[in-house]
Amino acid sequence: MEQTANKQTRLSQRVRSIQPSGIRRFFDLASKMDNVISLGVGEPDFVTPWNVREASISSLERGMTAYTANAGLLELRVAISDYMNNRFQVDYNPDNEVLVTVGASEAIDLGMRSIINPGDEVIIVEPTFVSYAPLVSMAGGVPVAVGTTAASHFEVLPEDIEAAITDKTKAIMICYPNNPTGATISRAKLEQIATIVKTHDLIVFSDEIYAELSYEKDHVCFSSLPAMKEQTIVINGFSKAFAMTGWRLGFVLAPPDLLDAMLKIHQYSLMCAPTMAQYGALEAMRNGMEDIEKMTLSYQQRRNFFVKTAKEIGLPCHKPDGAFYAFPSIAHTGWTSEEFAEKLLIEERVAVVPGSVFGKGGEGHIRCSYATSLVNLEEALKRIGRFLEAHDIRGN
Structure with a gap:
């Protein structure tokens, strides 16, 4: 007992307070089962385009293996x-x-550590990606949740952000199109948020990693709004739109003073991003737009199929604006999202992510990734329909 206590006290209090990712538990559980269809993976099912892979291979063949700047x-x-x-x-x-x-x-982590002083508050729009609040906490800040609901299509209300601001508020964290809801934020709402940011002299973390995976609505970069470039840290990268998740390459855009602070942390902790991955990304930037269009069209077709079929089998689901996630409601079942996900996995071998792991606002929902084949989606929805029928919990 004493040895266990000593092992705990030698850890940072901040790290001890952080819970492991709730997504990982279901992945680990599903990995031990046969015949599982996973709708839980948050990455494209496309292979990185060949020209991008070839450019990276060529850089290795040419001996481009040293550090970059x-x-x-x-x-x-x-x-x-x-x-x-x-x-x-x-x-x-x-x-x-x-x-x-x-x-x-890494870009988010650098930004948080660059601006946060102990006790600074960061408003986080929920449901939200699982890493935001822990990264705020590990930087010494205090995450403050602002919820969204299906009734507003999970689009944040500027007045809710305004109401959460205190004299300790330092920044706002937004992600659109959103993981896990697939919702985006209209230009009108973004402009209202910009007014709030200017009034209170805040910094906005704008995670736009799914910007290219927008469907009917055009994506508006937050820093393109009047006077917002100086107030914004834009997060983006190659993982989602370019199908380069395993390459681990992103980028951050910020005013010189903020970027210089981030660069100091980056150079001491990581030196630089992998050289061969950067050459692949360069090719993606120069000649990858056509591939993005093809992948986005495929995701849009799968989204339409998933939402239509989910409603038909009694799984209420709003229509996502982007990314490759649907966020159906299971509130009518009377179960928690974790109970629903675990029962579904055990009984029908379909893996989804409980909405609760994305913050309190995610409870009553499950995240389903449609970044998988139509064949898999069809079979998964067939199994979910059978599960709902068996338990007499079909919704409207």
């Missing part, structure tokens, strides 16, 4: 700058406003 290959930073200008009409200087990171997750 801490901020990343200049050619890649220029390409990212051009991309942001062409796609979202916002200018970033590749010399001091663009940093290539080891995934978008």
Whole structure:
């Protein structure tokens, strides 16, 4: 007993307070079962396009294996700058406003550690990606949740953000299109949030990793709004749109003073992103837009099929605006989202993620990734329908 206590006390209090990812438990449980269809994986089912893989292989063959600049290959930073200008009409200087990171997750971590002082509050719009609140806490800050609901299609209400602001508020964290709901934020709502940001002199973390996976609504980059570039840290990367999850490559865009602070942490902790991955990303930036269009169209078709069929089998589901997640409601069943997900996995071998792992606002829902084949989606929904029927819990 004493030895266990000693092992606990030698750990950081901040780390001891952080719970492991709730997603991982269901992945571990599903991995021990046969015949499981997983709707839990948050990554594309496409292989990275061949021209991107070839560019990376070529860089190795040419011996391009040394460190790059801490901020990343200049050619890649220029390409990212051009991309942001062409796609979202916002200018970033590749010399001091663009940093290539080891995934978008590192970019978020760098941003949090760069601006947060002990006790600073960061407003986080929920349901939300599982890492945001822990990263705030590990940086010494206090995460403050602002919820959204299915009634508003999970689009955050600016007045709810305003109501959560205190004299300790330092920043706001938003993600759109959203993981796990697939919701986005309209330009009108973003402009209202921008007014709040300006009034209270806040910093916005805008996670736009799913920007390219937007369907009927055009994506609006938060920093492209008037006067918002100086107040915004934009998070993006190559994992989702370019099907490069395992490459672990992201980028962050910020004003020079904020980027310089992030670069200091980056250079001491990681030096630079992997060189061969950066050459692959450079090819993706230069010649990858056509592949994005094809993948996005496929996701849109799967989304339409999933939402239509889910409603037909008695699983209420709003229509996502982007990303590759649906967030059906299971509130009518009387079970918690964790109970529903565990019963479904055990009885029908379908893996989904309980909405509760994405914050309190996610309870009563499950996250289903439709980044899998239509054949798998059809079979998964057939099994879910059978599960609902067996328990007499079909919703409207």
